[in-house]
Amino acid sequence: MAKLVSKTYAKALFELAVEGQMVDQILAEYEFVKDSFDEFPEFLEIVKSPKIAVEDKKNILVETFGEKVSETLINFFKILVDKKRSDVIREVYDDLSVLVDEEKGLVVARVESVIPLEANEIEALEAKLSNVTGKTVTIDNVINPDIMGGLVVKVGDQVLDGSVKHKLDNLKHELAEIII
Known part of the structure; x- marks a missing residue:
């Protein structure tokens, strides 16, 4: 189930990136975010935690990545948080990478x-x-x-x-x- 969810979100982000002609940019920015989560796994746990309020999670993401990634990607992360799908944030990156590779x-x-x-x-x-x-x-x-x-x-x-x-x-x- 989680794989289907991550693929669905990855496809939506990919289509948005294609439409905005920013596929490589979005992938690079998302890789930066993924690498940050890899380096600080406790940070990812905060973003995924059901105990942290949705607005707090969104604020944390904006404060942490707001000046380093595009508004498109920040808004995508906000949607994941709003839909209580931040648990697939890593998997979405993997699926997005596959879609970008397929396009190329x-x-x-x-x-x-x-x-x-x-x-x-x-x-x-x-x-x-x-x-x-x-x-x-x-x-x-x-x-x-x-x-x-x-x-x-x-x-x-x-x-x-x-x-x-x-x-x-x-x-x-x-x-x-x-x-x-």
């Missing part, structure tokens, strides 16, 4: 492997995935010993599971059907 034709593919991929393997896989998707793909190589071998590639909503674990699970399922 950039995609990050999550590739799970048992051991880190070599630079030449990453390059070859990026080229192959870029060719298939028609977009510029960069690889986020994640180490996952549970897959036992092979690769699991996630590009957007698509998953290509070439892991040994997946193949063994399929074989186990097929054998179970034969025995019955």
Whole structure:
């Protein structure tokens, strides 16, 4: 549910940024805010806390970021606070980044492997995935010993599971059907 909420707000902010021709500016400003929350997590907890009054939260945000980010972004944060959705403030940034990358034709593919991929393997896989998707793909190589071998590639909503674990699970399922 929270993911759907954050995507909805991210899309609304993205459309507003496109309309105002300030996509890169909004993303950079939001990154600044996100980095501030990362550096001071207790500050994010104040903004998310149901114990703090809505007006106090909005005032804190304006006082903290009012001179550092655009009025558009401040107003967006005020809306999140008014709608009691400040709990997704970090997730909205992540979803907004994906939308901006998609607009620019950039995609990050999550590739799970048992051991880190070599630079030449990453390059070859990026080229192959870029060719298939028609977009510029960069690889986020994640180490996952549970897959036992092979690769699991996630590009957007698509998953290509070439892991040994997946193949063994399929074989186990097929054998179970034969025995019955």
